[in-house]
Amino acid sequence: MFCYQCEQRAAGACTKIGVCGKKPDVAALQDLLTYLLRGLAVVAREGRRVGVTDREADRFMAVGLFSTLTNVNFDPDRFHDLAARAIELREGLKVRVKAAGGAATYAERAANYTPAAGADLAAEGERCGLGVDHSADADIRSLQHTVLFGLRGVAAYADHARILGQESDEVYAFMHEGMAAIYDDLDLGAWVALALRTGEVNLKVMELLDAANTGTYGHPVPTEVPLGPRRGKAILVSGHDLKDLRDLLEQTEGKGISVYTHGEMLPCHGYPELKKFAHFHGHYGTAWQNQQKEFAAFPGAILMTTNCIQKPASSYMDNIFTTGLVGWPGATHVKNGDFGPVIDKALAMDGFAADEDRGSVLTxxxxxxxxxxxxxxxxxxxxxxxxxxxxxxxxxxxxxxxxxxxxxxxxxxxxxxxxxxxxxxxxxxxxxxxxxxxxxxxxxxxxxxxxxxxxxxxxxxxxxxxxxxxxxxxxxxxxxxxxxxxxxxxxxxxxxxxxxxxxxxxxxxxxxxxxxxxxxxxxxxxxxxxxxxxxxxxx
Structure with a gap:
């Protein structure tokens, strides 16, 4: 295992287990998926050269990269499925590219690599880590990894925007270009330029996400948010996803359940189309790294959307649900928009015994x-x-x-x-x-x-x-x-x-x-x- 993509890494890098809780097999599977995504990117880039695009491959690039971002998915089984889908999309795209006059063969191993049937994918992933197919020059490798990690951030924003109907071929094309560039003979200056181009494309995708959020839920308005609970059944929503929150609010309306935000969901209280729900009550807790203590004390169901999940404590493992790209072994995963199991759990739990005033904050x-x-x-x-x-x-x-x-x-x-x-x-x-x-x-x-x-x-x-x-x-x-x-x-x-x-x-x-x-x-x-x-x- 070798991972140094987050600030909280161990000295130099995490090599035995991730500080985030990521186990070596999951780290290896993420490396394998990243490698397969690079192969898919090579084919997709060649496809664009001859006028062939594949929107499923575009969207999967964002989904795949987002899945490897810190604190998103810790479930090894999900990565087996993602790896298989990457290969399926790559091979299907090859056929279309060849038919359009593009390349019939590819020199890059990642564009041809398929694990043998029954292979240990974690062991395969150990041979596909950050040192594979990256430059031996430390400074160029530094910029290659900067671009890769930046693209993981771009992918997260692109997936959020796509969920609300905002997409850009320019963004998808660059994600393929950046991932495929690892195989190009670029000098230091070219890699600096590619890193800055990553920032430029990220600006575009953040603009798309802003348009998606405000176009769907209205422009946020200054809002006072209570920090204390009110008596009754409760659901806590953490992560970042506004659509999941809106779907949950609609499905809990009239059921006697108050919905609370945690972590980065706090600003959701400012959106007119979310704050109009009377049972959307307040904010509970603080940032992601405190969730083990805060979630253990929450007397209701907990829904994790997007990234920021920590290893659930045994005291609330039965109460926490993941959705979308989030995953933790043992935690119940529900489909986006189908929150019946979350609601049933909340109704079965005690909820808060009394109203409590803990002040408020503005967002x-x-x-x-x-x-x-x-x-x-x-x-x-x-x-x-x-x-x-x-x-x-x-x-x-x-x-x-x-x-x-x-x-x-x-x-x-x-x-x-x-x-x-x-x-x-x-x-x-x-x-x-x-x-x-x-x-x-x-x-x-x-x-x-x-x-x-x-x-x-x-x-x-x-x-x-x-x-x-x-x-x-x-x-x-x-x-x-x-x-x-x-x-x-x-x-x-x-x-x-x-x-x-x-x-x-x-x-x-x-x-x-x-x-x-x-x-x-x-x-x-x-x-x-x-x-x-x-x-x-x-x-």
Missing amino acids: GFAHNAVLGVADKVIDAVKSGAIRHFFLVAGCDGAKPGRNYYTEFVEKVPADCVVLTLACGKFRFFDKKLGDIGGIPRLLDVGQCNDAYSAIRIAVALAEAFGCGVNDLPLSMVLSWYEQKAVAILLTLLHLGIKDIRLGPTLPEFITPNVLGVLVENYGIRPITTPDEDLAAILG
Whole structure:
């Protein structure tokens, strides 16, 4: 086993078992699937050259890559099915490509490889890891892996958007191009360009996802969300998927069940087409890494959508359900939109014994809401009432050092505004920072999936002030954990955004030479201490 794609990896890499709970056989099966996806990409790229596309192969590329992202699928049986489907799609596409005048044979082993009948697929996967078919040059290999991990993030956003009817051939074509490029003789400069292109395509797919979410559920509006439960039966929804939540809300209406959000689902309370359900009550718990403690205390059923699942404790294994691409051995998996088993479990459980007031938090400050009061924000900046904006955003995690973000926000001066998104906000989401002339000093922009909103806000403010984004009184202090954060970082670099502070540690897969390029061209730097970083930013 060799895995270093997330921030929480063991020293150097996870080699015995994943810190996330991923076992060696699952890691090997994910490597095998990635290898097969590279072979499919080679054929799909050749197909586009001769005018042949296959939408099923396109969509499967997103599904397959998303399945290998951190904390999504830990079920080995599901990867056997995915591997078989990758081969089936590849071989079917070969026939069509050849008939259209494309290649009849392929030099790349991954484009031809099929495990022998009855083969141990985990053992096969051990021969297909990150070192296979990647460059022997450490810096080029670093960028190859950066592109791969970025593509896993792109795949996650693309799959979310596709579920709500938003797709792009440009995005699918690049996913094939990026995966197939591993076999091309590219120099360091070309790989840097491909990494930045990954960021550019990620911007496109985040725009698609924003259009999908807001077009389906309306633009989020500022909303106060209770943190305490109310008496009665309960279902907790974690992950990221809005459609799963909407389907569940429809299926639980009138059944005496309150539905709560957990983790990155908090911003869902701001969407008009979701918040209109009277039994959509409040938010429970914090970020993904605390779920073992928080889920054990939840007296209802739990539904995991998309990524962020942790190993369920035995105390709630019978109460947790997975759907979509999420999987954990032993946890009951239900089809998207068919939540009868979840509802039955909730009705059979005790639920909350009494109403409880634990305060509330605000969410719903996506781009439409913030830009709706842009004139007020601009006047506050011009008058000096707002001195600086900080985007303190990104993934949370259990590794020591993340208390930096709590302390940083607590020490941000009273004449500054903090924008936040993704689960990193749970380090400080319930802090009462007050307001500046009616503008809350803590603005929750949304999920990590809503990073496009933060970009829209920054670009609009730059246009209003007649300057570039790098000239705004805006600083980005980011935390990362998994591959969606890698894709977002590549998007920010594609946009030319500089002086980003990143932590709690820098990616293991970035070599010193590649880091040197990022420092020289973009001023990217690791976080230090809140006091030092605030002093450097504010002068």
